[in-house]
Amino acid sequence: MAVELDVELVSPEEVTYSGSAEMVIVRTVEEGDIAFQAGHVAFLGVLAPWSVDVLRAGGERDSFAVHRGFVEVGHNKVTILSDVSEAAGEIDIARAEQARDRAAESLKADSEDAAAAAALERAELRLRVAAS
């Protein structure tokens, strides 16, 4: 059996998730998705607003919507630092849908609205993570 990775998702207020996994998939700001397995070289990256997938042994999978953060990898340990993240199970789908519709509305009225664009992106990310 493969060596497992220790995974920790840390928010400023608490350690939100900690466990072991076979693979962790994240997306960094520049070069797209990157997956980590045990033995990965030390790595430090800035995360894009995207999902973080933790694949556990046995095919189980935990997903998180991470809106902003960093990933640090070293010594078979993946640490994700994020001040805005949600586990898939915690996402309120109805609320995210509402937020998406509202943001889409205001974006239609003013296509330059950066706040609305960001809100739309966040809501879509939430929905995607919740659906997966």
Added chain:
Amino acid sequence: MPGGKERELRRRIGSIQSTKKITRAMELIAATRVVKAMQRANAARPYARLITSVIEDLAAGGAEVDHPLLRQAPEVRNVGFIIITGDRGLAGAYNTSVIRTAERQVMAHVAEGKGYSLCCVGRKSASYFRFRNYRIDHAVSGFSDNPSYDDARRIAETVSESFLTEAVDQVELVYTEFVSMGTQRVVVRRFLPLVDTEQMAQEGSGTGREGSFEFEPSPEAVLEALLPRYTEARLYGALLDAAASEHASRQRAMKAATDNAEELITKLSRAMNQARQDAITTEIMEIVGGAEALSGDTADVTDIDVALASMLAGTDASAPAAAGAPPA
């Protein structure tokens, strides 16, 4: 009026007793809150530690950036202050000692001919400085006993912005550091500009991880994204420390108040008992005097003695007889 003093004392004891109930309740509430606040401070530690360790890794990776948050002004003209106090009083010297330290700092900088800018966190500091006609640029309150990360982010954003627009060249953070349950001390820390990465790394615990990192996109870009988070995490840590300190101070102050109330009650009860005794003695003297005057020379001295003895014993003269009688 006979018994007037006694009634007066009884009323005072009553009022002190209800005050004591309140202070005792506040003490207990503060005691549970201080535990919660400590737990929150501990829960926040991993993030702060990790963010410092990331900076260490960056320093090891040789990241050197010219980030605006690291701007060292050649000449400091305006100094910003973040003053963290509580929203409520009744916490002993907690608020006043922070305010006094902050005011002294401001005075010192003004004496050197520098300008100042205040960011008051908590209602107490805002009202103090407003009353004394200091110029307050930002005031936030309403969360001093239970700060959230969002609060920290809001404050850090406003302060960083005034630093970035060069409205201030330096920012000091005045708050109460929570050392232990028994010790909290007011500290003044440099908030901005940030010291360089190597110094930051030294401040950290030093996990001592070596080896070359891969950075994505680049060490500089990571650091750039990291520095704002680092300021937020530091401010959040300060807010949590201040909250724990506030609760600890309040608990101590309320414990002292409760103890004082107890002492006062004992003292007043003694005074009241004495007053009551005095009143009884006076009354007896009056009765004896009256009886003596009425009976004149024919009075049987032993009768008065018996009456007096029974009165002092607090029983009716016929009581012993009734008690001796067989039950009906």
